[in-house]
Amino acid sequence: MYKTKAIDEVSARTYNDFSCGIEALDTYLHRYAKNNHKKNIGKTFLLLQEELAIGFYTISMGSVEFQKLPSKIQMGIPKYPIPVARIGRLAVDKTCKNRGFGKFLLLDALARISEASKVIAAYCVIVDAKDEEAANFYKKFGFEASKDVALALFLPISTISELNF
Amino acid sequence: MKEKGEGSMKQERLDVRTSASEKKRFEAAACLLGMNLSSFLRMSALEKSLEVLRQNDTIILSDSARDAFLNALQKPPKANKELKKAFKEYKNLVERE
Numbered sequence: 001m002y003k004t005k006a007i008d009e010v011s012a013r014t015y016n017d018f019s020c021g022i023e024a025l026d027t028y029l030h031r032y033a034k035n036n037h038k039k040n041i042g043k044t045f046l047l048l049q050e051e052l053a054i055g056f057y058t059i060s061m062g063s064v065e066f067q068k069l070p071s072k073i074q075m076g077i078p079k080y081p082i083p084v085a086r087i088g089r090l091a092v093d094k095t096c097k098n099r100g101f102g103k104f105l106l107l108d109a110l111a112r113i114s115e116a117s118k119v120i121a122a123y124c125v126i127v128d129a130k131d132e133e134a135a136n137f138y139k140k141f142g143f144e145a146s147k148d149v150a151l152a153l154f155l156p157i158s159t160i161s162e163l164n165f
Numbered sequence: 166m167k168e169k170g171e172g173s174m175k176q177e178r179l180d181v182r183t184s185a186s187e188k189k190r191f192e193a194a195a196c197l198l199g200m201n202l203s204s205f206l207r208m209s210a211l212e213k214s215l216e217v218l219r220q221n222d223t224i225i226l227s228d229s230a231r232d233a234f235l236n237a238l239q240k241p242p243k244a245n246k247e248l249k250k251a252f253k254e255y256k257n258l259v260e261r262e
Contacts, residue, residue, distance in 0.1 A: 002259045009262070047259070062222045066231040077235065081223070100254070107255035123238055126224065142245040144237060147230035154234065156241035163244055163252045 004108045007037050007044040007056075015046060015053035020091035022130075028089060029056055042088070045112065047105055049096075055105045057090040059113065062126065077123075084154070085113040085122045102137060111165040117157050126154045181206075 007015070012034070019026050033044040033056070047055035063081035087109045092101045106127075113125055127143060129135035129151045139145070143153035183191075195205030226234055244252075 003262055004259060005262045060222070062224065064234065065223055065225045067225060067227050068231075070228075070231065070235065077238070082238075084224075103251045104255055104259050107251050108259060108261060111255075111261060124234075141248040141251060142242055144233075144242075146224070146226065147233055148227050149224060149230075152224055154237065156238050158241035159244055159248075163249070165252075 002054075002104065003048045004045050004104075005048060007034050007046055010046060010048070010051075010053075014048065014051060015056070018053045018056070018093055021094045022091065025089055025091045028058075029053075029091075033058065044089075045108060047092075047101060047108065053093070054096045055090075055092040055101045057105045057109050058088050059109055060086050060088065061120075061122070062086040064124070064126070079121060079123075082124070083120075083122050084124045084126050085116070085157075086126045086128065087113075088128045090127070106138070106141065110160050110163070114157070114160050114163070114165050117161070122157055124154050124156050125160065126152055128152060 012030075015029055015033075018029055029044070033042075036042045036058075037044050042058040042060040044056055044058045046053040062084050064084055065081045069080075087106070090102065090105050090109070092105070110125065113122065116122070127138050129138055131151070135145060135151055135153060138153045141155075142159060143155045146152045146154060191206065192202055195202050198205060200208070
């Protein structure tokens with residue numbers, strides 16, 4: 001059994017040795033994640049195996065704007081800019097790659113966003129993929145690449161709320 | 166509500182190392198705007214911070230990307246097989262705290 005916890009609920013020992021192989025992500029986790037979590041800049045959650053972090057991801061709120069508003073008034077956007085939940089910096093420890101943990105991290109993020117969306121409006125989940133390989137990972141689960149920003153992929157909240165988290 | 170160090174509550178110090186030529190340039194620019202160096206640097210850093218934070222939070226879509234996006238929001242796809250399968254595995258193996 002694996003567990004996921006918010007970063008402010010564990011000690012730094014849990015994630016100090018975490019390394020996904022990408023320095024910027026490791027540094028973020030080791031040095032900034034907990035602070036940003038407490039300051040509400042971005043919420044970080046860890047996937048734990050026997051109290052050691054084997055993966056993490058960050059959630060924040062963001063918005064989608066349009067260069068131009070659509071000519072006919074679109075139905076179903078009660079709010080503009082459109083509030084969205086963003087998943088970023090999803091990473092698995094390099095000793096644990098290719099074992100499906102990325103999937104667990106993604107589903108955990110979707111579960112938490114789905115819960116949050118019951119009380120706070122968010123119309124969509126947007127993930128920031130770091131490269132094409134990562135983008136393909138998200139596409140498998142139904143995320144659609146945005147036409148301008150190929151590495152920003154989205155999935156409507158309604159698609160997720162269909163799952164019974 | 167103002168936080169410490171913001172607005173008129175200048176309680177924090179920032180020491181920044183720079184080269185002589187950079188400093189001259191900052192001073193010249195500040196002078197042109199009729200500001201002292203300290204105000205000029207704070208203003209510049211604030212502007213840059215807002216820009217970075219905004220870019221980080223906001224995605225701006227062109228017309229065709231906008232239409233595809235709105236279309237997906239109005240007709241959300243059903244959860245696909247992979248997502249449902251991953252959901253089951255997740256439910257069986259991961260405890261969310």
